[in-house]
Amino acid sequence: MAESPSEPTRILIVDDDTSVRDVIAVLLGEEGYAVTAVSSAEAALDAARLSEFSLVISDVRMPGKDGFWLLDRIRELHPDTAVIMLTAFGDTEAAVECLRNGAADYLLKPPKVTDLIRAIERALGRRRLELARQRYRRSLENRVREKTAELSRTLGDLQATYSQTLWSLVAALDAREHETSDHSQRVVRYTLAVAKRLGLAEKELPDIGRGALLHDIGKIGVPDAILLKPAKLTPAEWAEMRKHPQIGFNILQSVEFLDVPAQIVLCHQERYDGGGYPRSLAGDAIPIGARIFAIADCFDAMTSDRPYRKGGTVDAARAEIARYSGTQFDPRCADAFLSMSPDELADLARTTQARPI
Ligand SMILES: [Fe+2]
Secondary structure (H helix, E strand, O other): OOOOOOOOOEEEEEOOOHHHHHHHHHHHHHOOOEEEEEOOHHHHHHHHHHOOOOEEEEEOOOOOOOHHHHHHHHHHHOOOOEEEEEEOOOOHHHHHHHHHOOOOEEEEOOOOHHHHHHHHHHHHHHHHHHHHHHHHHHHHHHHHHHHHHHHHHHHHHHHHHHHHHHHHHHHHHHHHOOOOOHHHHHHHHHHHHHHHHOOOOHHHHHHHHHHHHOOOHHHHHOOHHHHOOOOOOOHHHHHHHOOHHHHHHHHHOOOHHHHHHHHHHHHOOOOOOOOOOOOOOOHHHOOHHHHHHHHHHHHHHHHOOEOOEOOOOHHHHHHHHHHOEOOOEOHHHHHHHHOOOHHHHHHHHOOOOOOOO
């Protein structure tokens, strides 16, 4: 901790030898330092616990706990406090040990005044530099933290904008077919619920949700006369209609962040047994998101009201999914879907909740 400029620098002197202690205390007091002098390592630690000193000058050899013990305690308690050790003449081993244990310096006893003052100034200077370095590092860390938070807020906003754009696009498509976007919302919810039950990674879910949301985007390329035809389609019209997965894929493939959803769009009309279109893919060759979506879409179609018919019951739709498990649908996905109770499904069907992606 840095003392304010108006406060004198606080120094703690520790020596069992009264004369050395008093001489140093008086000298440093005259130099303008605020000095506390004690006669043992234990008393020094008590004083250091009460408040932090900028510098401790301690004798090595003292009755009771010695200077090494005190040095260790001070390093733990206040790592920024500089410690100068006083060693007896010829005790080179002790001097080396002090430096190794983190002392700023050592002086031979009794220290010469000039040596003492120089050592104190050096130690305090190094401490000031170290504290300044720490403050600088902390302020840099804070700036990095602030910038990171700002960046993640911006990314979040960007994601929300992407998502809003996709939902608007789908709403426009739904309006063309005189539909509300409820179907899209429900299908996304069912798809994500099954994906979670299958234990897919959390980070895969947004892409799978987007694939489900955009599945029929290719219908934008199907003429109104076919898409909105109130009667049965002719084989030629069906051929046209069946192009929509490929058209959807073509639209999305140039958008980098829609890579995975584009694959789901391309494969959303495939069947597990290979009887679907456009490529007659089978089994695991169909992306997992598309295999899950097929069930969600079928369930929603069977349970939703249409202008020309009332929606079927949840039980009847579940029975159909069980019946086509292994042929139209991936049995693992069908099992995961069927493990949801009618109550859970009813909950997911409520489109008054926030958008799932
Ligand atoms: Fe479709």
